[in-house]
Every structure is written in C-alpha cells, then in structure tokens.
C-alpha cells in the first residue's frame with residue numbers, strides 16, 4: 001500500500017522528541033522542553049488585529065495562487081530596502097510556511113538523481129525534502145572548530161557533475177551559526193566556477209541575529225541573483241509559526257514552476273494569514289526588536305551556563321535561538337540505573353526520561369556529537385533546565 005517514496009522518508013525527529021516530551025508531561029511529569037523550534041512569544045498585537053479585521057471584513061476567499069499582490073509587493077519592497085535584493089513581485093510565491101516554499105522549490109528544480117549539497121548539521125527537513133523530489137542529498141560534514149560552517153574546500157570537494165543545488169541556512173538551525181560576508185564571498189568564488197548550481201538560501205532566522213547585521217549570500221555576491229532562491233517567512237522573526245506563511249523569491253522560471261506546483265497542491269496560503277503578513281511587513285518592528293534582545297540575553301546566559309558544566313563544549317552562536325554544544329565526552333558513560341550512553345540520542349532520552357529536560361539529539365541533524373537546545377523558553381525555565389542537565393550529566397559515571 002505504501003509508496004517507496006513515503007517509506008524512504010524519516011519522520012521529523014524534532015517533532016518526535018517534542019511529542020514524547022508532551023506525552024510525559026500529560027502523564028504528570030515535570031518537563032522543561034528545550035526542543036521546540038518556535039519562539040515562546042505571542043504574535044505582535046497589530047499583526048493579530050489585521051487578521052481579526054480580515055475575518056470581520058469577510059476577506060474569506062482564495063487569494064491569487066501566488067499570494068495577494070499587495071503582500072508580494074510588500075515583500076519585494078522589503079527585499080530591496082532591507083536586503084538590497086531586487087526581486088519583482090512576479091518572482092515571489094507565498095506558501096504555507098517556508099517549509100513548503102523549500103519543498104516546492106526542490107520539486108520545481110530537481111530531477112531524479114540530481115545531487116543537492118547540504119552542510120551538516122542541517123535542518124532536519126532538507127535531506128528528506130530532497131529525497132521526496134527524487135534527488136540525492138549530499139551531506140557535507142562541517143566542524144565544531146569552524147562553528148559548523150562549510151568551508152570553500154569542503155564545498156568544492158562535494159561538487160560533482162550531478163550537483164544541481166546547494167542549500168545554505170544562515171542563521172542556522174540547528175547551530176545558530178551565521179556566515180560572515182567574507183565566508184560567503186569565499187563560497188561564492190567556488191560557485192563561480194560552477195555556473196549551473198542553484199543556491200537555495202534559507203534566511204528564515206534573519207531577524208534573530210546578535211552580532212552585527214544579517215548577511216545573505218546575495219549581499220556577499222550579488223551577481224548570483226540569477227541562480228539564487230531566497231527562502232523566508234514570518235514564523236520566527238514575528239513569532240507566527242502557527243499562521244503558516246512563508247515565501248520563496250527567485251528567478252522567474254523557478255517562481256512560475258513553484259506557482260504551478262502549488263496551484264495543484266495547496267492553491268495559496270490562508271487569506272487571513274496573508275493579511276497578517278502584510279501588517280507584519282508594513283507595520284512597527286518594535287516587537288521584533290524586543291524579541292531579538294530577549295533572545296540575545298538568553299543566548300549569553302545559556303552559553304555561559306553550558307560552558308560551566310564539565311565535559312560540555314559550546315561555541316557562542318550569532319543568531320537564531322539554538323545552541324549546539326558538543327557532548328561526545330559523555331559517550332561510553334553509564335547512567336545511575338546502569339544504561340550505557342553511546343549516542344546523542346541515548347543522552348537526550350536519558351535527560352528527558354530521568355531529568356525532565358527535552359533536547360534534540362544531534363543525530364537528527366547529521367551531527368552525532370551534539371545536542372540542540374532551543375532557548376525559546378523563559379529565563380526561569382532555562383535556569384531550571386541547566387540545573388537539571390548539570391545534575392544529569394554529573395550523575396553519569
């Protein structure tokens with residue numbers, strides 16, 4: 001009954017851990033979840049009000065398949081003014097979240113057997129979405145010492161005659177790393193030698209950067225615009241995960257192909273969410289800045305706290321709301337009840353089941369020596385979670 005395509009795909013590991021944490025909490029356990037990939041803030045009120053107005057005004061119908069013209073215009077303006085990228089509204093397609101924008105971009109560009117380069121640790125969905133498009137994910141292992149960023153040499157080694165695309169994610173989920181302008185320029189020098197490679201640049205965390213401004217590959221190498229698809233959305237910066245609104249901006253033929261696929265799969269995103277998105281991109285950014293500042297303080301706190309736990313190594317990420325410490329020094333140790341910790345999954349399950357803290361094992365992101373902690377949680381919860389992690393790790397022998 002089940003297709004090979006469905007059989008070949010793994011379920012989202014991050015959602016799996018969150019589900020397990022919720023199940024334990026339902027059973028009455030005290031669980032602090034640092035596994036979620038969503039801000040713990042509420043959507044700013046002016047955005048909610050725009051959605052309420054859309055409902056009361058009867059804005060209930062399908063919008064254009066590619067999204068409301070006013071919103072595509074607002075996105076085009078935003079990309080020009082904030083990001084210095086020129087994409088006409090006709091090159092922009094709104095979808096039900098950035099996730100769908102990436103999935104449809106891959107379906108629109110990948111032929112069977114095409115290779116897509118994905119630096120690891122990667123966002124869990126990239127390899128699975130490449131597989132769903134009948135492509136082959138080519139995983140490039142990056143190093144802790146380089147804050148898990150892909151080097152030009154690593155990129156060059158991964159390129160073959162079959163390479164169709166490179167997926168970049170900066171700021172990164174799961175590491176929080178951000179590529180610098182210079183690092184992106186150096187990657188672009190390699191891409192210049194391979195003019196047929198498409199760049200898919202996932203910039204969903206652009207508003208959550210702490211050390212300087214967000215830099216896109218197109219800021220470092222504007223000449224790549226004719227073969228770059230920018231992925232972005234409203235989920236992270238505006239705390240709008242449940243609204244399901246994201247977009248791709250790219251070369252017109254790719255945008256048209258994405259629109260065609262979308263027209264047969266989901267039509268267009270919710271009209272109400274699009275009105276909310278318009279308010280987000282045309283209204284005050286004060287709440288976004290406040291959230292960014294809160295994330296910045298939490299980052300400083302959690303990095304220092306993790307570094308103070310013997311055996312944990314942690315670099316200071318420049319963006320998103322994740323830290324990705326190296327915990328391999330605990331492999332080979334034994335829990336108080338005699339279970340052996342061999343992998344990051346073992347360690348994460350131990351921390352969840354014995355100490356009530358949910359983190360995501362690095363295995364899920366293609367990096368077995370790490371775990372991902374989301375600091376989209378209150379300072380109180382973070383501090384309690386650190387105490388529990390510290391207790392848990394010091395109880396291993």
Ligand SMILES: Cc1ncc(COP(=O)(O)O)c(C=O)c1O
Pocket residue numbers: 037096097098099100123169172173202204232233234235241244245246
């Ligand atoms: C790197 C990355 N890209 C895309 C997405 C998807 O975002 P959306 O909620 O817009 O589908 C996420 C969400 O976790 C993410 O972490």
